Amino acid sequence: MASLAGRFRGFLPVVVDVETSGFDPERNALLEVAAVIIGGEVGQLKPVASHHFHVMPFTGAVLDPAALAFTGIDPFQPLRGAVSEEDALRGIFRAVRTAVKAAQCRRAILVGHNAAFDLSFIKAAEKRSGVKNNPFHLFSTFDTVSLAGLAYGETVLAKAALAAGLSWDHAQAHSALYDAQQTAELFCKIVNSFDLNRIHS
Template structure:
């Protein structure tokens, strides 16, 4: 049986979701970020691991579209939101990922997201804004559960792909970084495990490469 380091060629999959003040990563606020490290159990199956989530203070001069707040339900000025600055949010999210990289021997984390170009763009923009020097993530590679969901179930919308995979979906919980990250991680693991169960990957061949 192969281990996690070998399974993805040295990459550690980490499901990520961000909630934002709009669609422009350079100008719009990052408001929430969550990350769930993907693990491998003793039977070689992928399982969602630890999840960390932070509410994020909008950076100075950040744009926040009212339509985005209505979509997510986020209230940036709510006194109980307990938001932290972008640098602290990134540090809190990255610390357990770096620790897991050392433990597994993986070289880099790779973002697992639903249409991940959006999440990766906001993540990279925040990294650049605070001049963060040690991001564990590959700067442009990612795994897309929209593509995988379309391949496995004929569904590209997260809610529909999750339900097609036989997983629970609570609409009232959606569009929070924590919930969407949890479901994205579960969907990714379910698809990869199903592929493996169908004989889609020869561990011996992978180990030789």
């Protein structure tokens, strides 16, 4: 069985999901971030570790009431246990760098459902906080919208998950951790269904 290090040209797939206070990464706040590390042998990829932070809005962030209503997040609820953008990114980046090294990969690649959105908020928070050593490829991503559209004819995460035979709990949806875990399961199922030896023969 081939190792993960060779499956994606030395890139380790890491599923990321963010919850935010709007659509503009420069003006709106990062409120939650979750990362799910993918591991296992080629053909048997699986989620192996999850990391999750609630995040305090940066000073001056625009908090769109419609976005907050959609996610159900109260940014200033004291029981959230929220940390600064800097602490959240340091925690995520440290865990991902450790996983990249353990898998003998050279860098991580962000996997997401509408991955460009998640990457844009990570990069904006990175710039604001001054955190260094971002382990992710700066612009390349794997997007499960496209993968699920190809595999199942569905682009909405909930519908794609159900089409893939996965469970879906609407009560937990729009939590960064839940959405990242479901996206990871979806990504692994799609990738595992492709036999590279057959495709390349």
